Amino acid sequence: MPEANNAIFRRAVVALSGGPTDATIVRLACELGRSRHTEVIAVHVVELDWTVPLDADVAERSEEAQRVLDAAEGIADSVHGNLECVLVQARDVGAAIVDEAAAREADLLILGLPYRTRFGGDFAIGRAVPYALKSAPCAVWVVREPIGEESQ
Amino acid sequence: MTAPNSPLRGRKLGDRRVVVDRPHSAYFRYAGPGVMIAKAAASAPTTALGRRLARVRAVVFGKPLSTAQEIEERLTKKLALPIFSSDAISSSAYATDEILRVLILAGVAWMTWSIYVAGAIALMLTIVAFSYRQVCRGYPSGGGAYVVARENLGPNFGLIAAAALMVDYVMTVAVSSASALANLGTAFTVIQPYKVELGALVIMAVTAANLRGIRESGNIFAIPTYLFVGMALLAIGVGLVNTATGAAHHLPVPLHHDDVLAGTQAFTFFLLLKAFAGGSVALTGVEAIANGVPAFKPPEAKNAANTLIIMAVLLGTIFIGLTFVGLQYDVRATTSQGATVLGQVGAAVFGDGSFLFILLQISAALILFLACNTSFNAFPRLAAILAKDDCMPRQFAFRGDRLAFSWGIVILAGVSIAMLWAFDASVDALIPLYSVGVFICFTLSQAGMVIHWRKERSSGWAWRSVVNGFGAILTGVVFLVVAYEKFGNGAWMVLIFIPTLIAMMLFVRHQYASSARQLTMRSGAAIPQPHRHNRVVIPISGVNRAVVQALNVARSITTDIRAVYVSDDPTHSDEVRELWAQAVPDVPLVLVESPYRALIAPVVAYLDVLDRSWPNEQEEPITFVLIPEYVARSWWERMLYNQAAKQLRAALLGRPHTVVINVPYRRDDTRAAASATEQPAGTLVATDNGQPH
Structure with a gap:
């Protein structure tokens, strides 16, 4: 991780899923990046299956997809942080996030890890987090959703 | 909807992604299903003069605060x-x-x-x-x-x-x-x-x-x-x-x-x-x-x-x-x-x-x-x-x-x-x-x-x-x-x-x-479909693109349309009548000669006559008065136009069963108006110097 200007990161990409961890990771990135010359980019990926063309007018018309980024922007505003929001359509969420982080030369990628309480509770690790951990060309932070008493 | 961006290549073979434009994001933020919050940019002035004034105001009174900041303003x-x-x-x-x-x-x-x-x-x-x-x-x-x-x-x-x-x-x-x-x-x-x-x-x-x-x-x-x-x-x-x-x-x-x-x-x-x-x-x-x-x-x-x-x-x-x-x-x-x-x-x-x-x-x-x-x-x-x-x-x-x-x-x-x-x-x-x-x-x-x-x-x-x-x-x-x-x-x-x-x-x-008593609706009342007859009256100052624009709007409202031309010059009236019959044969034109040179009062009087001639046993129709307006680019140019339109609007304010609509015609509307008349831009016949009063 670069240590220039004592910054933890220079440019961080925050992967938003629309889940409960979004607020935590946006707040974390904005607070760490505040008052330094850093950039925080929130990326939300809308996954399209192969029956739909990749450039189909899906995400732009999806209020839900827009709302994920707008909510992140609201959280960033509340902690006086700067957040650039990017909405992406792709076939695979993990690959798109890593590609976006690489294209923007990010030195940190932050992802949330939701916790499912059903069936005794477990982390919904999915495919995106392992892919990012394996393939990202930068540091990757995975922030888990608070569990048990932490969530209260 | 904006055009989608071209797909970007990914690191893996065959991977593609498209960055989607978010045109609302500069001005609004979604806060819930169907709910948007306006950002500061949505209320920012759009004209150069407005922006300058806003800067002066920000220096004198400070930058605008959002309602959410009210708690920070508490004492x-x-x-x-x-x-x-x-x-x-x-x-x-x-x-x-x-x-x-x-x-x-x-x-x-x-x-x-x-x-x-x-x-x-x-x-x-x-x-x-x-x-x-x-x-x-x-x-x-x-x-x-x-x-x-x-x-x-x-x-x-x-x-x-x-x-x-x-x-x-x-x-x-x-x-x-x-x-x-x-x-x-x-x-x-x-x-x-x-x-x-x-x-x-x-x-x-x-x-x-x-x-x-x-x-x-x-x-x-x-x-x-x-x-x-x-x-x-x-x-x-x-x-x-x-x-x-x-x-x-x-x-x-x-x-x-x-x-x-x-x-x-x-x-x-x-x-x-x-x-x-x-x-x-x-x-x-x-x-x-x-x-x-x-x-x-x-x-x-x-x-x-x-x-x-x-x-x-x-x-x-x-x-x-x-x-x-x-x-x-x-x-x-x-x-x-x-x-x-x-x-x-x-x-x-x-x-x-x-x-x-x-x-x-x-x-x-x-x-x-x-x-x-x-x-x-x-x-x-x-x-x-x-x-x-x-x-x-x-x-x-x-x-x-x-x-x-x-x-x-x-x-x-x-x-x-x-x-x-x-x-x-x-x-x-x-x-x-x-x-x-x-x-x-x-x-x-x-x-x-x-x-x-x-x-x-x-x-x-x-x-x-x-x-x-x-x-x-x-x-x-x-x-x-x-x-x-x-x-x-x-x-x-x-x-x-x-x-x-x-x-x-x-x-x-x-x-x-x-x-409030006049505006209050009965709770639970279902609003019926409109059943009153609509008619459109377009006061015109000649045959020009602004009038064509107004006609297009009128046609989207009803088929009962008539234009009114008030003139103090009989020779000019004939010219307008001829051009109108040629350009818009399906819409009747009423020529009102005004020997006392009044422009506004004869239009209002004509509307009164229309109302009086409506059969008593039928419910009064809603009269849409569409006023064509030429919108000039700069504020000082605007002072030269639409003075009669403003007076007419003021005269019709509060008139019963009457809806007044301004139909602005901007310079960049040229193509739309021209295509509506199925004539190439520049060949449309204009009278009265092509400008409304």
Whole structure:
């Protein structure tokens, strides 16, 4: 991780899923990046299956997809942080996030890890987090959703 | 919808992704399903002139604040105390003088009674402060005496309290700025002829500070208030120490002989009552905190109540302290031009001309000047509450860019400047109008609290209602004495202003109630499909692209369309008729010759004729009047066009069964209009120089 200007990161990409961890990771990135010359980019990926063309007018018309980024922007505003929001359509969420982080030369990628309480509770690790951990060309932070008493 | 971006290649073979445009994001933010929040950019000006003005406004008043920032603008107790208490605390600077000026009429010996009178006033202050403390807790949405009276005595009593308070707030601004200038005028005689202009400037400066928001104005005005409190307490402290050590034995102030008052009357109970009423000016401004409870940081009611107590303790301490120390130093009662009790005490304890004495005098002048700031905070809040109750125009409830109630602030400034101008900034002329209204509101709020306790029956209700009942009688008596004393000197005007203001508020309430009755829908009523016939009338000034645009809009409304051309030139009419028949054969054109050269009235008369010719057994149709308008690029160009359109719009305003629609035609609409006529742009026939009137 670069240590220039004592910054933890220079440019961080925050992967938003629309889940409960979004607020935590946006707040974390904005607070760490505040008052330094850093950039925080929130990326939300809308996954399209192969029956739909990749450039189909899906995400732009999806209020839900827009709302994920707008909510992140609201959280960033509340902690006086700067957040650039990017909405992406792709076939695979993990690959798109890593590609976006690489294209923007990010030195940190932050992802949330939701916790499912059903069936005794477990982390919904999915495919995106392992892919990012394996393939990202930068540091990757995975922030888990608070569990048990932490969530209260 | 914007065009999708081209796919970007990924790191893996065959991976693609598309970055999607978010056109709304610059202006709006989704907050929930179907709910958007406008960002600052959505309300930013779009023209160059507008942007320049916004920049100037941001420099003068500060950048606009969002509603969410309201909580950050709330006041801490430390900041709220100077904002809401400068009026009350400043009155301690002259309340003792008011008592002495009455008691001296019975002779110097009776001046010792000033401490008893001050004690009685302090008791009344305790009762009033106790009452308003309960008001803060019982009515945390603010409004003070108005809300208490409205809830417990009835809406009309609420209006009396509100009107009395509003008049008093205006007078506070006028009197405080006039007295500050009078003080300055004694030191700098050169400003004497410009008192009104300078007073207006002073009020405008306070207005600008308040338009910057409550927190910023608090930051600006806090220092003088705390400086005065500190200096007054220091003077009292030193005076008490001197008294205890036996050093308080002489008065070193060289008083001008003409300024010192002397005894001319016998001591009577009425004289004592008059002294009590005179000193009661100390209570003015006590109610301001109860009006502004929502301005405090949470817990609002508790913080407001505690600030009120701090204010009452400070006011009482300074008032009693000055009176007591003044007696020990044998201060003299003087005319309004002479040295004040505060000045005499300051000179006695600090030494005449010393640094601390000068600092005390400066702080006193500053706080007298800033007393008006309390009004600038209390008046707009009261007006906003009245507006929410439909007793004032609703604009008073709107918050400006900086979350201040801008309308209330500006109106207060305007009326106060008018008062200054009307009374030539003369303190002697203005002072009789001051502090009359506030005792009406004290009396009503105390009486309201008696009923409040009796209704609520919470623990201690009996003794609380006795205390408030006693307070109501006391403040009522003070009101009668003050009104009687000042009536001949101008207080009669206040007793006219208050009923006038009440009548205005009743009128506004009646108007809003009447319009609400007309607009209210039956709950659960399903809205039927429109069933009335629609027809369109297009007043034209020739055959041009703006008219084509209007025709296109008309065709989307109905098929019953007709154009009206009013002309004062018969030869030109024929030309227009010919062009019209050629260009728009399916829409009838009515030519109206106007030998008296009127353009607007014949159109209105034609509409009347259309209405009259409609069969009586059928429901009146809705007439859409589509006014073609050419929109020029710059503001100065726009002055050259559409003057007749504006007059026509004004003439049709309020016409029954008539909808007026402006159809703007911009230069970049050329292609649309041209294609609508199926002719290439530039070949469309234009008359009347191609421009509408």
